Amino acid sequence: MIWSLTLSFQRWKAATAAPRVFIGFQNFYNILFRDARFWNSLRFTVFYVALVVVLELFLGLLLAYILNERIRFRNFFRVLFLLPMASPPIAVAFIWRMLLNPDAGIVKVILGGLGINVVDWLTNARLTPFVLIAVDVWEWTPFMFLGLLAAFQSLPVELYDAVSVDGASRFQAFRYVTFPLLSPIMVTLVLLRAIDAFKLFELVFGITGGGPGSSTESLSYYTYTVGFQYFDLGYACSLSWIFLVIVLVISSFLLQRLRKEV
Secondary structure, three states, X not given: OHHHHHHOOEEOEOOOOOOOEEOOOHHHHHHHHHOHHHHHHHHHHHHHHHHHHHHHHHHHHHHHHHHOOOOXXXXXXXXXXXXXXXXXXXXXXXXXXXXXXXXXXXXXXXXXXXXXXXXXXXXXXXXXXXXXXXXXXXXXXXXXXXXXXXXXXXXXXXXXXXXXXXXXXXXXXXXXXXXXXXXXXXXXXXXXXXXXXXXXXXXXXXXHOOOOOOOOOOHHHHHHHHXXXXXXXXXXXXXXXXXXXXXXXXXXXXXXXHHHHO
């Protein structure tokens, strides 16, 4: 980290023979005030994180609530819903890229059989962000589901017996008993998932390559591009430190919220 911090104050393009030059805060100034691509990648990353975390929390809560009930085959469904999370993200990315291939992907075959016109999911700038979001939700909703299911099973049964005697409906029991008791674990899960989602790289690398244009370029992928395709290591290190500060600020905000809930 010290080496990275030192490089962030230098101009060093590793692909050239030019020596390193100390330039102070020039890299940070250029990123914050002159680099439209940085702001575009930051906007996309924040939009992506906000949407996937909300969707995964909602779906995870719904699945955990349903599979906490005594329904048939619930153990089978519990295992089934956890399978996506067991796959390596880079493998998931390449598999979905093949599935969504507009020429030979299985999605085209299925939709074509239903009489639905197939669009090129991976070249339409309006659709590709939502393709990444859908794949992320498919892969990481099980994380929310697992944490919330464990929380559901730890809730005291006596409380529900008491509110049932008082005449509360199932919705009222969920609204005034279950939801407040689950709030601390939900905030914790949101914090963990948000930090992980901010590192979005594998799906972009494997499915869209940041395109079309730069419509799906995350902050991690932009930093990788600057560092390992343009070999502008000083600038890439500055991007990394700005990225770290952004994640720390958001994490601190969520941790403060967690302390209030606990």
